[in-house]
Every structure is written in structure tokens, then in C-alpha cells.
Amino acid sequence: xxxxxxxxxxxxxxxxxxxxxxxxRDGVKETTVRKIAHAADVSxxxxxxxxxxxxxxxxxxxxRVLAVTEAAVAALTESGGNAGVQGFLAIDGATEALAYxxxxxxxxxxxxxxxxxxxxxxxxDGLRTLESDGAARHSEDPTMRALxxxxxxxGVILLRPLVTxxxxxxxxxxxxxxxxxxxxxxxxxxxxxxxxxAAALAEPATRPPGxxxx
Amino acid sequence: xxxxxxxxxxxxxxxxxxxxxxxxRDGVKETTVRKIAHAADVSxxxxxxxxxxxxxxxxxxxxRVLAVTEAAVAALTESGGNAGVQGFLAIDGATEALAYxxxxxxxxxxxxxxxxxxxxxxxxDGLRTLESDGAARHSEDPTMRALxxxxxxxGVILLRPLVTxxxxxxxxxxxxxxxxxxxxxxxxxxxxxxxxxAAALAEPATRPPGxxxx
DNA sequence: CTTGCCGCTGAACAGATGTTCAGCGTAGAG
DNA sequence: CTCTACGCTGAACATCTGTTCAGCGGCAAG
Numbered sequence: 001x002x003x004x005x006x007x008x009x010x011x012x013x014x015x016x017x018x019x020x021x022x023x024x025r026d027g028v029k030e031t032t033v034r035k036i037a038h039a040a041d042v043s044x045x046x047x048x049x050x051x052x053x054x055x056x057x058x059x060x061x062x063x064r065v066l067a068v069t070e071a072a073v074a075a076l077t078e079s080g081g082n083a084g085v086q087g088f089l090a091i092d093g094a095t096e097a098l099a100y101x102x103x104x105x106x107x108x109x110x111x112x113x114x115x116x117x118x119x120x121x122x123x124x125d126g127l128r129t130l131e132s133d134g135a136a137r138h139s140e141d142p143t144m145r146a147l148x149x150x151x152x153x154x155g156v157i158l159l160r161p162l163v164t165x166x167x168x169x170x171x172x173x174x175x176x177x178x179x180x181x182x183x184x185x186x187x188x189x190x191x192x193x194x195x196x197x198a199a200a201l202a203e204p205a206t207r208p209p210g211x212x213x214x
Numbered sequence: 215x216x217x218x219x220x221x222x223x224x225x226x227x228x229x230x231x232x233x234x235x236x237x238x239r240d241g242v243k244e245t246t247v248r249k250i251a252h253a254a255d256v257s258x259x260x261x262x263x264x265x266x267x268x269x270x271x272x273x274x275x276x277x278r279v280l281a282v283t284e285a286a287v288a289a290l291t292e293s294g295g296n297a298g299v300q301g302f303l304a305i306d307g308a309t310e311a312l313a314y315x316x317x318x319x320x321x322x323x324x325x326x327x328x329x330x331x332x333x334x335x336x337x338x339d340g341l342r343t344l345e346s347d348g349a350a351r352h353s354e355d356p357t358m359r360a361l362x363x364x365x366x367x368x369g370v371i372l373l374r375p376l377v378t379x380x381x382x383x384x385x386x387x388x389x390x391x392x393x394x395x396x397x398x399x400x401x402x403x404x405x406x407x408x409x410x411x412a413a414a415l416a417e418p419a420t421r422p423p424g425x426x427x428x
Numbered sequence: 429c430t431t432g433c434c435g436c437t438g439a440a441c442a443g444a445t446g447t448t449c450a451g452c453g454t455a456g457a458g
Numbered sequence: 459c460t461c462t463a464c465g466c467t468g469a470a471c472a473t474c475t476g477t478t479c480a481g482c483g484g485c486a487a488g
Contacts, residue, residue, distance in 0.1 A: 027241065027243065027320075027321075029241065029243040029244050030243050105373060105376060106241075106320070106372065106373075106375075107241075108375055112376070113376065113379070116373065116376045116380075120380065127406075130407070134408065135407060135408060136406055136407055136408065137404060137405070137406060137407070137408060139397065139400065139406075140396075140397075140400075141393055141396070141397050143380070143381075144393050144394060144396075144397040145397050145400075145401065145406070147370065147377065147380065148366055148370070148394075148397060148398055148401060149406070150369070151365070151366050151367075151368075151369030151370045151373060152362055152365050152366035152369060153365075153369075154365075154369050154372075154373065155364070155365030155366060155367075155368050155369025155370075155372065156361065156362070156365045158319075158320065158368075158369065158372050159319060159330065159365060159368065161320075161322055162319060162326070162327065162330045163361065165327070166330075166334065166357070166361070167357075179355055179358050180358060180362075182354075182355070182358075183353070183354075183355050183358040183359050183362060184362055186353070186354075186359075187359065187362060187405065188405050188406045188407050189405050189406075189407045190351060190405050191351070191401065191402050191403050191404050191405040192341075192350055192351060192353075192359070192363070192402045192403075193344070193349060193350055193351070193402050193403045194348065194349060194350065194351060
């Protein structure tokens with residue numbers, strides 16, 4: 001790594017990594033400058049010395065997360081691998097970036113907004129392509145369909161700690177990720193409900209029987 | 215309202231409501247005791263007087279949210295209305311409760327854990343019933359299927375601010391909720407992909423083509 | 429060796445936050 | 459009326475947070 005040429009740059013990068021991990025895990029407000037400094041084995045003053053202020057640090061985090069995810073997307077699309085959210089989990093550093101983005105989306109940060117807009121755009125594009133290829137059914141409401149598809153994957157990421165509790169291991173565990181992909185493919189291909197029965201159920205009360213969730 | 219018999223109880227309830235709304239919107243850490251007090255037009259000391267500590271207030275919030283949602287579930291299942299997450303949005307007070315639960319799920323609070331477990335359980339039960347009625351297809355991995363269904367709905371709730379930006383109005387807006395239910399029903403009934411094409415796509419690279427999300 | 433630069437630190441400060449406490453006002457009981 | 463109980467408050471305190479600043483220590487240039 002040529003980035004280790006100057007020790008100052010190296011520790012700056014380390015602080016950034018620690019900050020992204022901590023914020024992804026605990027949120028922005030909970031992650032204090034002193035906690036970051038302690039986890040990175042430096043003084044709190046140094047963190048501010050490098051980034052000017054906590055806001056500056058957050059901006060730097062946003063920038064780096066966007067760069068990391070951008071690179072991950074490029075690598076995935078080039079290798080022809082699974083370009084869904086699941087594909088990210090295997091990429092180095094992208095796991096933390098994903099958690100950070102999730103937090104950022106809820107705190108209304110700029111990185112979260114940017115990424116949500118981009119995901120919507122890419123999903124809509126993908127659906128259009130699939131439809132023109134005859135691989136996807138037409139939807140009367142493509143925006144809502146794209147939102148639901150994104151929400152399903154992002155929901156799993158946002159609920160990550162609870163999902164880990166549920167299965168006993170992290171969703172990034174390869175075996176678990178495969179189960180995820182398999183079931184989602186099944187859902188997207190065949191749905192959950194038998195169409196005849198679904199039609200009968202849908203008529204009387206606009207009721208989505210897939211989940212009496214609450 | 216018989217709850218106004220004692221003025222102390224009334225303001226206590228008001229503080230609780232304000233706290234739940236604020237926490238659902240901004241998160242636990244961001245919502246300070248003084249902010250809650252100001253929003254409820256009381257002193258910060260009174261908040262602590264009623265609940266002992268901020269933790270006590272949070273516990274009271276959990277308790278109330280669980281009670282509200284419990285009542286909402288009962289009302290929905292009794293009236294035979296839409297018992298999905300969408301049905302909640304129309305119920306008084308349940309909207310704030312839902313946002314609070316979303317926050318609690320990410321902060322690892324007990325209310326969030328309890329509700330996630332309950333939603334999983336109810337969804338699995340619902341799927342079993344539908345399957346034995348012949349209304350739902352069998353799944354090799356019911357737990358994962360239930361998770362995906364829950365994640366899809368909870369994802370929409372957790373991404374609420376971004377969704378509001380996307381559509382220009384809140385997801386609780388009846389017109390938007392109807393679009394949501396309609397598209398989700400379509401997805402659950404028919405899937406997104408044409409099965410023949412999906413099979414062809416699935417073979418080479420385990421790729422979920424519904425979203426090139428990233 | 430001296431000088432100056434630079435990564436880095438500890439101490440300090442102002443503001444915010446959770447929490448405590450003595451006491452105010454009022455309303456109902458005696 | 460007196461007195462007590464209770465909802466409620468303002469002021470104070472210790473702690474934590476972001477931020478500033480003077481200065482240490484090593485290292486490369488002169």
C-alpha cells in the first residue's frame with residue numbers, strides 16, 4: 001500500500017475506518033470523538049486535528065463510504081457476480097460501509113439520501129431492462145415495486161442485529177447468505193401465494209395474506 | 215376521558231406521548247430530557263419526577279408502545295381489516311408507535327426485540343395456515359421467507375423519511391398506502407420474474423435479477 | 429549541532445445532559 | 459382559616475461532549 005508512505009496518512013485512514021465501523025454499529029450521536037480516538041489508539045485532539053471537527057469527520061466518512069461502495073459495485077458488475085445487496089457482504093470493507101449507509105439513511109445524512117436515490121434509479125433501470133427482455137412481468141407501479149424490492153434487502157441489513165439473534169450467526173455468513181438469495185429468488189420468481197387463492201382473498205378486503213405480521 | 219381525573223396523570227401521559235413521538239422521529243440519544251420537557255410544556259425536573267430517570271422514561275415508553283400496538287392488533291384482527299403493517303398506519307397513535315419500534319429495533323432495545331420475535335412468530339403462523347389452506351406455496355425455508363416478508367414491510371417503515379421524499383407525501387397517506395398494498399399483493403401473488411426466464415437466469419450465476427440494487 | 433516542520437498530545441474551556449434538591453403554589457381535609 | 463399533600467419548578471451539580479491551544483518529540487534540511 002502506497003498509502004503508508006506518510007505515517008500521518010496511515011493513522012488518518014485508521015481513524016476513518018474505526019469511525020465508520022463504530023457509527024455503523026452504534027449510530028452517529030452515540031459515537032463520540034473520544035470513543036473513536038480510544039478505539040484507534042490516538043488522542044481525541046488528533047481526530048479533530050485531521051478532520052477539523054466532528055462534522056468534518058462525518059463528511060470524510062461519507063466520502064469514503066461512497067468510494068468503497070462505488071468500487072464494490074464496479075468489481076461486482078465486472079466480475080458478473082451477484083450484484084444484489086447480498087453480493088456486498090463478501091467484499092472486504094463493504095460490510096461496514098453497508099451498516100454505515102443504513103445508519104446514515106435513518107439519520108437523514110447526505111450519504112444515505114444519495115445512496116437511496118441511486119439504488120432506486122439502478123433498480124428501476126434493471127427492472128426496465130428485464131421487462132424489455134421479457135424476463136420480468138410488467139408492473140403498473142414500477143416506483144412502488146422498486147421500493148419494495150429495495151426495502152426487502154435493506155430491511156434485512158437494517159435489522160441485522162435481530163437477524164443475527166434469529167439465526168445464531170451473522171447474515172454475512174456464506175451459508176446464511178445463500179439461504180437468503182435462494183429464498184428471495186423463489187419469492188421473486190413464484191411469489192408466495194397461489195394466484196387463484198390470492199385472487200379470491202384479494203377481492204373481499206384488500207388483504208395481503210402473506211403476513212398477519214402484527 | 216377518565217384519564218383526566220388527576221391532572222398529574224394527564225400530564226404524565228402527555229409527556230409519554232411526546233417522548234414516543236420524538237424518539238420515533240430522532241432516536242433515543244438525540245431526544246434529550248429537556249427537549250421532551252419543552253415539547254410537553256413542562257420542566258425537565260417534572261419528567262424525572264414522574265419517571266425517576268431517563269431510563270425509567272424509556273421503559274415506560276416501551277410499555278406504552280407495546281400496549282398500543284397490542285390494542286391495534288386486536289382491533290385489526292377483530293374488524294377483519296388489513297392486519298399487515300399497512301393496516302397500522304390508519305390507527306390513531308399506532309403510527310408513532312411503529313416509528314418508535316423501528317428505532318428501538320436498531321438501538322437493540324427490549325421493545326424492538328420483543329416485537330421482532332412476535333412478528334416472526336405471527337408471520338410463520340400465518341404462512342402455515344395459508345399453506346394448509348392451499349393458499350400459499352410451500353417453502354423449503356419458512357424462517358427465511360418470513361424474515362424477507364417482514365423485512366419488506368419494516369424496511370418501508372424504517373426508510374420512511376426517504377420514502378416521503380420519494381413520493382412527496384408520507385407513506386401513511388391513504389392513496390400511497392393503497393398503492394403499497396396493491397403492489398405488494400401483486401408481488402406476493404405473481405412474483406416479479408417470469409418463471410421460465412428466471413430459471414434460465416438462476417442457473418449460471420445465482421443472481422437475483424430483481425435488483426442490481428447497488 | 430541547530431533549526432524548523434509536523435504528527436501528536438494533555439490540559440483546559442464552554443456548552444449540553446442527566447440528575448438532585450429545596451421550595452413554590454394550590455386544592456382539598458380538618 | 460390552617461394545614462397538609464402534591465403537582466410542579468428553578469437553580470445547582472457532576473459528568474460528558476465538541477473544540478481549542480500551547481507545547482512535546484522526532485526527523486529531515488541547512
